[in-house]
Amino acid sequence: xxxxxxxxxxxxxxxxxxxxxxxxxxxxxxxxxxxxxxxxxxxxxxxxxxxxxxxxxxxxxxxxxxxxxxxxxxxxxxxxxxxxxxxxxxxxxxxxxxxxxxxxxxxxxxxxxxxx
Numbered sequence: 001x002x003x004x005x006x007x008x009x010x011x012x013x014x015x016x017x018x019x020x021x022x023x024x025x026x027x028x029x030x031x032x033x034x035x036x037x038x039x040x041x042x043x044x045x046x047x048x049x050x051x052x053x054x055x056x057x058x059x060x061x062x063x064x065x066x067x068x069x070x071x072x073x074x075x076x077x078x079x080x081x082x083x084x085x086x087x088x089x090x091x092x093x094x095x096x097x098x099x100x101x102x103x104x105x106x107x108x109x110x111x112x113x114x115x116x
Contacts, residue, residue, distance in 0.1 A: 054060060
């Protein structure tokens with residue numbers, strides 16, 4: 001009986017260690033073993049219903065990671081396109097300014113040649 005008790009205490013310590021990783025604060029149980037088992041069964045069913053409608057946790061995490069990666073790629077593409085558009089705007093502005101200068105210089109040159 002003593003060896004059985006020692007084995008059970010060791011199992012209890014294992015369970016307590018595993019439970020403390022999930023919830024560091026120990027919860028006091030006031031219900032009977034049967035009510036706790038019923039609650040566990042209910043929660044397991046609830047998890048299965050959730051997983052069937054939303055997919056398994058790993059699948060959801062994987063899909064999220066893929067969507068996040070795709071979002072970041074598209075965000076980078078949009079940023080690069082905006083930079084490209086800004087460059088094109090600058091080039092167009094520069095061309096327009098040069099065209100105005102050239103037009104003014106041509107009109108000045110034609111005015112000077114007609115007055116001489």
